[in-house]
Amino acid sequence: MARIVMKFGGTSVADLDRIRNVAARVKREVNAGNEVAVVVSAMSGVTNALVKYCTDLSPLHDAREYDAVVATGEQVTAGLVAIALQEAGVDARSWQGWQIALKTDNAHGKARIEAIDGATLIARMQMGQVPVIAGFQGIGPDNRVTTLGRGGSDTSAVALAAAMQADRCDIYTDVDGIYTTDPRIVPKARKLQKIAYEEMLELASVGAKVLQTRSVELAMKQRVRVQVLSSFGNDNLLGSDLPGTLVVDEDEIMEQAIVSGIAYSRDEAKITVRRVPDRPGIAAAIFGPLSDASVNVDMIVQNVSADGTTDMTFTVGRADLARARAVLDAHIATIGFAEILSDADVAKISVVGTGMRSHAGVASTMFKALADRGINIQVISTSEIKVSVLIAADYTELAVRALHTAYGLDAA
C-alpha cells in the first residue's frame, strides 16, 4: 500500500476518451490497494483560449480577474475526472483550490504556495475516496482565486504530495521518462530509471522541458519522490505499464553514473563586449542595466586583461538579443566599450551528473570528444554538477552524439 499523487497534464485530459483513460489508470492504482489523489490541468487548448480572451480585452488586464478566468479550465477537468471515476465505480470528488484550502501569496498570475491543509484530503483518502484536485490554482489572502503561472499544475501536484505525505508523485506527460539525451537526435538514448533532483534541475533548465523547474525545486526541498511517466501507451489507451523515471534524492541512487545526461539548447545568443576598461565595477556596469531590463544572462566569461582593457562574453536568450544590444548601446558612456559583437547562431551543450563531484576528468573528456570532431568551443562554463560549452549551432547534433558516446551513455 502506498499513497500516490497522480498528476495529468492537458494532453492527457484533452477529450472525454482521454479523461476515461485517466479514470481507468487511477482505478488501477486504487484497485492495487493504494491511496490515490489526482491533480489535473485544463484540457489542452482551454487555458490558451481563456488567456487570449483576457489579453484581447485588455493587454494590461487585472491579474486577479485573469486568475478568476483562467482557473476555470482546471475546475472543469477536475469535475469531469471525478464524474468519470464515479462512472468507473471509484468514489471520488473534485476540489478547487479554495476548498482545500491551498493557500498562496497575493502574487496573482504567478502566486507561490504558502500552506496546504492536507488533513481533510488525507482523511478522504483513508475513507477510500479519491480527491480530484484542480491544479494550477489556489486562494490568496484576499480570498480570491490565484494561479501559479504556466505549468503550475506540476508544482501543485508536488506541493500536494508533500502536504499529504505521499510516497510518490506521478507526473503523467507526453514522454515516458527522462532520457540521457534527446532521442530525436540520439536514437541510442536510454531512459533513466532514476535521476537526482539536482540533475533534473540542470537538464530541465537547459532543454529537457519535461517538468517545470519550480516543481523540481519544490520536490527537492520537500523531498517528494517524483515519477515522470507517459499517459499514453499501446494497451488500449490504458497507458504503458513500463515504469517512468524517478526523480529522487541522490542518496537513493545506488549506482550513480558520472554523467547522467547530455542537454542542449539552441535558444541562446552570444554577445561579446569588446575592449571594456579592466576596472572594478565593470561587470556591474554591464550586467546591471541588462538585469534592470529583465534580460537574463547565462554563461559569462571574462578574458584576461591586456593593455588595460578586456573582452566580456556572455549569453542571453535568443529572443532577448536585440534588446540586450540596445540596452548596452544606451549605456556606452558608463561602460566605455569599443564595440559589441553578437552571434545568434550558437548552441549550448551541457553534460550533467552528480557523479562528477567526485570524479576528475569529466570536462577534459568533453573537450577531447569535441576536438576529435573538429568542433570549436567558444565559451566554457562549469558548475558543481554540470559542464557547458557554447559551439556553432550547426554542430549541435554531432556534438550531442559524440558526448553521448564518450560518456558511455549509448544503449547496448
Added chain:
Amino acid sequence: MARIVMKFGGTSVADLDRIRNVAARVKREVNAGNEVAVVVSAMSGVTNALVKYCTDLSPLHDAREYDAVVATGEQVTAGLVAIALQEAGVDARSWQGWQIALKTDNAHGKARIEAIDGATLIARMQMGQVPVIAGFQGIGPDNRVTTLGRGGSDTSAVALAAAMQADRCDIYTDVDGIYTTDPRIVPKARKLQKIAYEEMLELASVGAKVLQTRSVELAMKQRVRVQVLSSFGNDNLLGSDLPGTLVVDEDEIMEQAIVSGIAYSRDEAKITVRRVPDRPGIAAAIFGPLSDASVNVDMIVQNVSADGTTDMTFTVGRADLARARAVLDAHIATIGFAEILSDADVAKISVVGTGMRSHAGVASTMFKALADRGINIQVISTSEIKVSVLIAADYTELAVRALHTAYGLDAA
C-alpha cells in the same frame, strides 16, 4: 441616483465585442451617477457544451460535480466583464457565488437561494466599484458550488437586487420588453410600459418566455422592481435607449387595463379519460400516478356525471403525452376507465389581466370573439386574473389576433 442591478444573458455576452458593449452600457449607468452591480450568464453555448461533457461521461452524473463544472461558464464571463469595465475606466471586480457568499440549500443542480450577504457588495458600490457577479451559482452548506437550474441567472439577479436593496433590477434580453402578445403573430402588438408581477407570471408560464417564472415569483415576494429591456440597439451596438417593460406591484400601475396581454402555447396535448366511475377519490386515482411519473397536468375539466360515470379531460405537456398514456394504461385496474382519447393538435390561448378581478364580462368577450370566427372551444379554465381556452392548433393565430382586437390592445 439609483442603485441598479444589471443582468446580461448569454447572447448579450456571447463574444468579446458584446462584452465590450455590456461594459459601455454599464459605464453609462455609472456615469449617470448610479450605483451599479452586474450579474452575468455564461457566454452563449458554453453551458450547453459543459452540460454535454457531463452527460456524455455519465448519464447519471453526480450533481455536485455537474455544478462544479457548469458553474465555470459564469465565472469566465464575470472575470471578462470586469476586465472590460476596467479597460473602459470603470472600477470593477468579479465575484463568484462562494465569495459573496450567496448561500443556497443542498439541492445541487436546482438549488434554492437561502441567504445573501449584501453588505460587502453594497459597501463596494458605495466606494464606486461595480461588482460583477457570476449568476446561476451559489455555495451550499457542504461548502461546494451549487447551481440554480437553467435560466437561474435571472433568479440570481433578482435575489441580489433584493439583498442589495436595489431600486431596480434590469434584465437585458433578446427582446426589448413585454408585449401585449407575440408580435410575430400580431403586428399591432404593443410594448407594455408596466406589467404586474401576477400578470407576468401568467404570461411567462403560458408562452411569453422572457423571464424565468421563478425569478418573477421571487421579485413579487421581495418586491423587486424588474425591468425587461433589450441589450441590442441601433446605436453602435450600445443598446437601445428606449425603456423596456417594468414588472412591478400592481399598485404601481395607475391605469390598469382589464386585459394586459394574450398568451398562447402549442406545447400542450389534451387527454380525455372516458367513462370513469364517478366516485370520491377518482381524481386522485388518475392524477396521483401521473404526478408520481413527473407528468405535469395543467387544465382539468370534469364533466357532469351521467349513468354513474364521467369523462375527465386535462392537458399535459406535449412531450409527456406518450408517457402519460402509458401511465394511465398501467393503472386501468385502479381507475377503471373505458378508453383514453388524446389530441396533440391543440393550442392553449389565455387572456391575462389583473383588471379582470374587478370587471365582469371578460370571459364572455373572449367566448364571443372566438365564436364570431367559428373557433370551437374544447376546454375552459379560469383563474383570478386569467381565462384560458383550448382550441384546435390550426386556429392559434386567428384566435390570438381576434382576442387582441377584442380587448382593445391593438396599437393605433
